[in-house]
Amino acid sequence: MWKRAIFAAIVVSLMxxxxxxxxxxxxxxxxxxxLQRIFYFHAAAAWAGMTAFSVTxxxxxxxxxxxxxxxxxxGVSSAEVGLAFITTVLITGPIWAKPxxxxxxxxxARLTSTxxxxxxYICYLLLRTLIEEPDRRALxxxxxxxxxFLDVPLVFGAIRWFRTQHPxxxxxxxxxxxxxxxMKATFFFSVLAMHVLMVFLIMExxxxxxxxxxxxxxxxxxxxx
Amino acid sequence: xxxxxSYPAGIRFENVEKRYGGLYALRRVSxxxxxxxxxxxxxxxxxxxxxxxxxxxxxxxxxxxxxxxIDSSRGDKGADRVRPGFVAHATMVYDELSAEENLLLxxxxxxxxxxxxxVAALLEEVSLTERRASLVRTFSRGMRQRxxxxxxxxxxxxxxxxxxxxxxxDSPGIAWLTQTLCGMRDxxxxxxxxxHGASEISALATRGIRLDAGAVVGDTNAGASMSSVLGRxxx
Amino acid sequence: xxxxxNTGVLLGKxxxxxxxxxxxxxxxxxxxxxxxxxxxxxxxxLSDEARRFGSGLLWLAFLFAASLMLQPCFLREQTNDTLxxxxxxxxxxxxxxxxxxxxxxxxxxxxxLLLLPVFAVMYSVTVxxxxxxxxxxxxxxxxxxxxxxxxxxxxxxxxxxxELLLPLLLxxxxxxxxxxxxxxxxxxxDRSPYVLWKGIGFLVAFDIVFLTALWLFGExxxxx
Numbered sequence: 001m002w003k004r005a006i007f008a009a010i011v012v013s014l015m016x017x018x019x020x021x022x023x024x025x026x027x028x029x030x031x032x033x034x035l036q037r038i039f040y041f042h043a044a045a046a047w048a049g050m051t052a053f054s055v056t057x058x059x060x061x062x063x064x065x066x067x068x069x070x071x072x073x074x075g076v077s078s079a080e081v082g083l084a085f086i087t088t089v090l091i092t093g094p095i096w097a098k099p100x101x102x103x104x105x106x107x108x109a110r111l112t113s114t115x116x117x118x119x120x121y122i123c124y125l126l127l128r129t130l131i132e133e134p135d136r137r138a139l140x141x142x143x144x145x146x147x148x149f150l151d152v153p154l155v156f157g158a159i160r161w162f163r164t165q166h167p168x169x170x171x172x173x174x175x176x177x178x179x180x181x182x183m184k185a186t187f188f189f190s191v192l193a194m195h196v197l198m199v200f201l202i203m204e205x206x207x208x209x210x211x212x213x214x215x216x217x218x219x220x221x222x223x224x225x
Numbered sequence: 226x227x228x229x230x231s232y233p234a235g236i237r238f239e240n241v242e243k244r245y246g247g248l249y250a251l252r253r254v255s256x257x258x259x260x261x262x263x264x265x266x267x268x269x270x271x272x273x274x275x276x277x278x279x280x281x282x283x284x285x286x287x288x289x290x291x292x293x294x295i296d297s298s299r300g301d302k303g304a305d306r307v308r309p310g311f312v313a314h315a316t317m318v319y320d321e322l323s324a325e326e327n328l329l330l331x332x333x334x335x336x337x338x339x340x341x342x343x344v345a346a347l348l349e350e351v352s353l354t355e356r357r358a359s360l361v362r363t364f365s366r367g368m369r370q371r372x373x374x375x376x377x378x379x380x381x382x383x384x385x386x387x388x389x390x391x392x393x394x395d396s397p398g399i400a401w402l403t404q405t406l407c408g409m410r411d412x413x414x415x416x417x418x419x420x421h422g423a424s425e426i427s428a429l430a431t432r433g434i435r436l437d438a439g440a441v442v443g444d445t446n447a448g449a450s451m452s453s454v455l456g457r458x459x460x
Numbered sequence: 461x462x463x464x465x466n467t468g469v470l471l472g473k474x475x476x477x478x479x480x481x482x483x484x485x486x487x488x489x490x491x492x493x494x495x496x497x498x499x500x501x502x503x504x505x506l507s508d509e510a511r512r513f514g515s516g517l518l519w520l521a522f523l524f525a526a527s528l529m530l531q532p533c534f535l536r537e538q539t540n541d542t543l544x545x546x547x548x549x550x551x552x553x554x555x556x557x558x559x560x561x562x563x564x565x566x567x568x569x570x571x572x573l574l575l576l577p578v579f580a581v582m583y584s585v586t587v588x589x590x591x592x593x594x595x596x597x598x599x600x601x602x603x604x605x606x607x608x609x610x611x612x613x614x615x616x617x618x619x620x621x622x623e624l625l626l627p628l629l630l631x632x633x634x635x636x637x638x639x640x641x642x643x644x645x646x647x648x649x650d651r652s653p654y655v656l657w658k659g660i661g662f663l664v665a666f667d668i669v670f671l672t673a674l675w676l677f678g679e680x681x682x683x684x
Contacts, residue, residue, distance in 0.1 A: 218247070311544075319477070
């Protein structure tokens with residue numbers, strides 16, 4: 001109980017510090033001004049989202065191999081958390097893009113594959129609601145998750161190589177290209193804060209899932225008795 | 226009719242457990258079915274009979290424990306070689322194909338020798354030779370059951386698993402089934418079948434086992450009477 | 461019995477079943493025609509732009525049709541639990557998938573090749589000069605659609621709302637095929653081949669990745 005509270009406190013402090021750094025420590029960017037600061041939040045959230053989905057992939061593989069409910073639990077928890085992060089990325093992106101570039105969206109490789117990834121994980125969670133039996137649900141969604149994870153790089157590649165006649169403005173530029181050291185430090189600190197938040201959320205969600213499973217077992221035992 | 230089974234085989238269930246989420250369909254079932262035994266599995270709906278049979282057929286993997294086949298000619302576990310015949314609730318044949326096409330399909334898949342002759346012989350045995358070219362869709366329940374059993378017998382299995390095979394059959398159908406299973410038993414085939422209560426078919430059994438809530442609660446080998454194992458008719 | 465032999469026998473069954481009734485093929489072909497006609501109402505099919513859009517719409521129509529056509533794939537094995545019979549009979553469960561995806565690829569190609577002249581007429585494009593290349597692209601694209609579609613069809617057959625679920629799961633997953641096939645088809649019809657080998661290579665890569673994944677994980681999809 002205390003451990004969770006302390007962890008939560010750490011998460012809040014880190015996020016607060018990252019926010020402070022984003023607004024007050026990092027220097028203002030020349031061309032875009034204050035608007036650019038959303039980048040620290042947006043890109044860090046994107047990285048955390050991708051990490052969460054990688055965790056989902058590993059959890060899926062482990063479930064198919066081991067068939068232990070804990071991997072299914074981890075899979076759904078990290079997928080939901082990943083989805084939350086990517087949703088904020090997809091929302092903050094256009095918020096930034098419109099004033100900066102005049103358009104809300106473009107179909108370049110990075111955005112499109114992020115969007116398709118988002119769609120696939122919604123399908124993953126939707127699939128889970130449509131299968132009642134827990135072991136079937138765990139196995140089939142794990143397999144779908146594996147296929148989805150393999151698909152995303154293919155989406156990225158397809159756009160990268162086949163959309164050359166419509167060069168897209170690089171909206172979310174490579175964060176390491178020509179950033180000054182303070183900005184870089186702020187960025188990596190944000191990434192760290194986001195990841196710690198991600199871990200915290202996954203752990204909490206996982207805990208909830210385990211409790212749900214235990215309730216299920218108890219309920220069935222009561223029915224039989 | 227049916228040739229002597231060349232490799233009699235027994236079935237061993239060791240602490241077989243099957244869990245669906247929080248629900249236990251089978252709880253640590255341990256059983257030894259000797260080669261040539263004709264065992265009837267009795268119990269109410271939901272007692273675990275179908276699950277046990279499907280695990281024996283290797284259609285379902287147990288959550289715990291192990292099922293293996295004992296090939297008595299080799300003495301040890303010749304599990305790889307034994308492929309049981311399985312007759313389920315569903316017919317497990319294609320409605321859009323004819324009886325002959327269905328049997329030929331499964332014969333070829335299982336590398337049965339001289340498939341056409343074998344299929345013709347089986348169709349003769351189950352008295353479906355005249356209707357062999359008709360689509361299974363046009364068959365009555367009894368006729369479908371006969372195709373299903375023919376399919377299970379294609380490889381001349383040494384073990385036959387049947388899940389409530391008499392469901393939906395009329396009196397002549399049940400008489401035919403009883404006669405066929407009797408022939409299989411006498412030829413040395415190991416039979417494990419689930420039934421609802423006493424009937425003509427249960428009279429064939431050399432042993433009865435009762436399941437309740439996924440556990441064995443009665444076994445004629447352990448002294449219980451067949452009538453207590455089978456319970457009331459229609460249960 | 462070997463994997464290939466089993467696959468051959470099962471493929472024979474799939475083809476026999478379909479060509480007896482031809483219900484899948486006929487309904488799918490009619491559906492694609494309807495989609496193409498409806499699309500043509502939304503812009504001028506005879507303009508130059510149409511050639512660019514046309515390929516995309518063609519493939520989009522194919523994908524929609526495929527997501528409907530692939531639904532019965534495993535559903536029809538549920539009616540009499542014939543899937544259990546297959547699992548008991550074959551030595552390698554991958555044969556079941558191979559046979560189904562081969563059959564599905566064939567059906568898709570039949571549909572696409574029958575529709576090509578219809579499309580050429582409606583959108584006023586000449587296809588004869590590049591026909592062999594088109595057939596190749598259709599094949600590689602259809603193969604990819606079949607592999608993913610057969611795998612996902614076995615998943616959706618075990619869930620509720622399966623009719624809606626398969627298109628939902630399949631269409632996002634097939635984004636790479638849609639993009640690559642459209643580009644290559646458009647390039648072929650436009651006679652600008654610079655993208656041809658890249659596109660074909662990409663489709664081959666997609667097919668290999670998904671086929672390998674299906675081979676590795678297929679037996680788990682069939683578990684009860």
